[in-house]
Amino acid sequence: MRDIFLLIVMLASIPYTLKRPVVGALMYAIFSLMNPHRMTYGFAGTFPFVMIIAVVTLLATVASKEEKKVPFLPVVIQLLLLVFWVTLTSVFALNSTGAWDEWTTVMKTMLIVVLTIAVVRTVNDVKALVLTVVLSLGFWGFKGGLWTIATGGHNGLLGPPGTYISDNNTLALAMITSIPLMVAAASFAPTKWTKRAAIGVAVLTGVSVIGSYSRGALLGGAAMMLFLWLKSHSKLKTGLIFALVIPLLLVAMPPAWMERMHSIDNYQQDASAMGRLNSWGFAINVANHLPLGGGFATFTPKIFQIYAPDPTVFYVAHSIYFQVLGEHGYIGLFLYLLLLLFAWRTGSRIVRKCGTNPEYAWAATTARMCQVSIIGYMTAGAFLAMAYYDLPYYVLAILVCLEKVLFIAPQPDNTPPLRLPFLSRSKQQRDAWKRPEAAAAPRKR
Incomplete structure (x- = not known):
């Protein structure tokens, strides 16, 4: 029931988004911050709500005369x-x-x-x-x-x-x-x-x-x-x-x-606090050796x-x-x-x-x-x-x-x-x- 409700809400927002793109931006914020789709037990858990909202909002922004x-x-x-x-x-x-x-x-x-x-x-x-x-x-x-x-x-x-x-x-x-x-x-x-x-x-x-x-x-x-x-x-x-x-x-x-x-x-x-200190020392060592840093996803056991x-x-x-x-x-x-x-x-x-x-x-x-x-x-x-x-x-x-x-x-x-x-x-x-x-x-x- 939650899955269907979320789908209806998302689909109902599309006409308003096409008229005023700000509606799509607000809908994206809801799904991004609240994550209501993560509280479902059916198809909505993996349904691309965020991607659809983002694409519709982007298209509406380009097409809108505002x-x-x-x-x-x-x-x-x-x-x-x-x-x-x-x-x-x-x-x-x-x-x-x-x-x-x-x-x-x-x-x-x-x-x-x-x-x-x-x-x-x-x-x-x-x-x-x-x-x-x-x-x-x-x-x-x-x-x-x-x-x-x-x-x-x-x-x-x-x-x-x-x-x-x-x-x-x-x-x-x-x-x-x-x-x-x-x-x-x-x-x-x-x-x-x-x-x-x-x-x-x-x-x-x-x-x-x-x-x-x-x-x-x-x-x-x-x-x-x-x-x-x-x-x-x-x-x-x-x-x-x-x-x-x-x-x-x-x-x-x-x-x-x-x-x-x-x-x-x-x-x-x-142990948790000492582990954090070790991670912070790792970050300092990487920055000292590499002026650009290690890039995203550097904190891995292999690089440690x-x-x-x-x-x-x-x-x-x-x-x-x-x-x-x-x-x-x-x-x-x-x-x-x-x-x-x-x-x-x-x-x-x-x-x-x-x-x-x-x-x-x-x-x-x-x-x-x-x-x-x-x-x-x-x-x-x-x-x-x-x-x-x-x-x-x-x-x-x-x-x-x-x-x-x-x-x-x-x-x-x-x-x-x-x-x-x-x-x-x-x-x-x-x-x-x-x-x-x-x-x-x-x-x-």
């Missing part, structure tokens, strides 16, 4: 430079077959991110993009939070199999990165109830992070809460919430969770025999930084860090341009929360090989699209926005989506 614009901001230029560099390193990769397979996967992500930036044209498009990301990962956060509460935190969490977020650690990183976006969605929620719903999902997602038993997520969550508090308009209120809620959640967790978190202090006795400090112990990179360093060298790591820096500066520029204009308050909040997401990703990602995960690149796309639609290429008044009634604030505005002729008519008292 204006497509990719603003060449520093962060976009930096993304293209990174794409060029990882392509160059793939040519000289140590593991040629695995490198080109990984290159194909990464380039799909990069292409859809650039395509999303091009087809997002209106304020409502940007809000829809934020909501799509929030709902896609909020599903797992909501589900995981309820599961953690129901089991008392005794059972860990797992994501959809065969995806970037299949295990507890990677799922926790995705949750950490998405929580600030849920706060951003609350800033432009049309009613108090939808705002409370967004905050409620954010809280449950925070509970799911704690219930994941991920030590990297614990550190990422701490860093993110610090910056979330710094970016908050009401620091006293936010600080009191953190001070009251977080200790209660930690105390409620079972002894096994406490033991897992305390193992951070005893990393010398932790050559460059690892202890060739008998094999672990994957377990860090976005050492993953990029080992695969693309010091120049690749520099380009990657510069991309994150430019994304951060894009957020700061948006906040500065929004100023105190109340009409742009939601945009300023969204930009700040994207910055908090970047901090959470960079902190938790220091212990996970998630350098090419889709979510941080969608955060980048949200920032670029925000600046594009507000300050670079504001949408003309006569251009129809994406019709999403729940994005409009007042009842009169929501009625206008359903019956445009009612917008000009005076409301009866």
Whole structure:
């Protein structure tokens, strides 16, 4: 039944995608981030939903008469430079077959991110993009939070199999990165109830992070809460919430969770931690010997025999930084860090341009929360090989699209926005989506 439902949803989206390519970009984000097809038990598990959506969206973008614009901001230029560099390193990769397979996967992500930036044209498009990301990962956060509460935190969490977020650690990183976006969605929620719903999902997602038993997520969550508090308009209120809620959640967790978190202090006795140090040493050795790095898929037992400090112990990179360093060298790591820096500066520029204009308050909040997401990703990602995960690149796309639609290429008044009634604030505005002729008519008292 789930398989048929997903197929119907995908097919139903095609006419809308042909009319407005941004619909296809949002559908791609849903299947890429939520992975609903991985929760089925029939043909949908292997059906090429993502490929079909991508092809239809690309064709619709080429055929559409809508204006497509990719603003060449520093962060976009930096993304293209990174794409060029990882392509160059793939040519000289140590593991040629695995490198080109990984290159194909990464380039799909990069292409859809650039395509999303091009087809997002209106304020409502940007809000829809934020909501799509929030709902896609909020599903797992909501589900995981309820599961953690129901089991008392005794059972860990797992994501959809065969995806970037299949295990507890990677799922926790995705949750950490998405929580600030849920706060951003609350800033432009049309009613108090939808705002409370967004905050409620954010809280449950925070509970799911704690219930994941991920030590990297614990550190990422701490860093993110610090910056979330710094970016908050009401620091006293936010600080009191953190001070009251977080200790209660930690105390409620079972002894096994406490033991897992305390193992951070005893990393010398932790085989996993020592294995990570060996992998990081491997990445440094590869970068020192090969200016281009080893290329994609360098972390293999065979190559470990050559460059690892202890060739008998094999672990994957377990860090976005050492993953990029080992695969693309010091120049690749520099380009990657510069991309994150430019994304951060894009957020700061948006906040500065929004100023105190109340009409742009939601945009300023969204930009700040994207910055908090970047901090959470960079902190938790220091212990996970998630350098090419889709979510941080969608955060980048949200920032670029925000600046594009507000300050670079504001949408003309006569251009129809994406019709999403729940994005409009007042009842009169929501009625206008359903019956445009009612917008000009005076409301009866």
